[in-house]
């Protein structure tokens with residue numbers, strides 16, 4: 001009996017060590033701003049960002065990537081989070097930058113967060129889609145994923161796809177695929193627009209506001225001056241995510257989300273695009 005327990009403990013320890021080696025915030029990320037408001041805790045297993053009246057905070061990946069699948073566990077600011085915005089995105093920065101955005105717009109206690117998504121290709125964004133979630137994102141950690149490969153970009157929550165942006169370059173639509181991007185995250189105040197279009201302001205008596213980051217998993221091609229870690233020089237690695245696309249189950253899930261939880265789609269906003277909807281809207 002005791003032997004069995006010891007054996008199980010040993011197995012558990014081995015497992016935990018491997019898991020922590022795979023996703024240690026210290027190894028993959030730097031806190032880049034916020035003057036101590038961003039913290040890496042528990043030997044790299046937890047990261048927290050906080051926001052008070054003086055400042056928000058943020059972090060950035062040590063590496064740049066050209067294609068990848070990034071899964072990040074987040075627990076959003078609880079309680080009255082109106083006016084606060086938590087972001088988690090990929091960006092190449094600069095004038096003609098590429099970017100893939102997740103933004104979480106806080107709300108009054110009990111009112112729903114908005115998950116805002118956008119994509120920039122060569123400096124041009126204007127591809128917003130927004131969603132409510134089917135759970136309270138402040139109670140527990142949930143996994144928010146960005147899959148970015150040469151064929152498509154897929155945003156998912158707990159494995160359920162919310163949105164797919166396909167590579168339609170052959171039809172003249174720019175797609176992010178030649179600029180390496182870093183992973184960024186931040187918590188900041190945007191009460192001039194974030195909640196109810198700016199009507200619900202940040203209640204500073206509730207500060208500091210804190211968002212937490214748990215496990216993450218990065219399967220990605222690291223980009224350095226000598227090229228990509230996924231080049232044919234490294235055939236040993238298995239990048240099955242590079243070829244991943246939505247199967248029929250995924251298509252059905254995305255339709256379920258879009259039917260029940262989508263609250264804004266640039267592709268149906270004819271007021272905003274009186275000259276005609278963007279071309280990808282009729283091709284997708």
Ligand SMILES: *[C@@H]1O[C@H](CO)[C@@H](O)[C@H](O)[C@H]1NC(C)=O
Pocket residue numbers: 105106107108111112113114194195196197
């Ligand atoms: C906040 O709650 C209101 C009322 O339910 C809702 O209209 C709004 O979309 C919610 N989210 C944000 C970020 O404003």
Ligand SMILES: *[C@@H]1O[C@H](CO)[C@@H](O)[C@H](O)[C@H]1NC(C)=O
Pocket residue numbers: 238239240
């Ligand atoms: C690569 O991964 C896929 C999916 O996980 C698997 O089906 C395939 O057998 C793997 N290939 C190699 C060479 O390991």
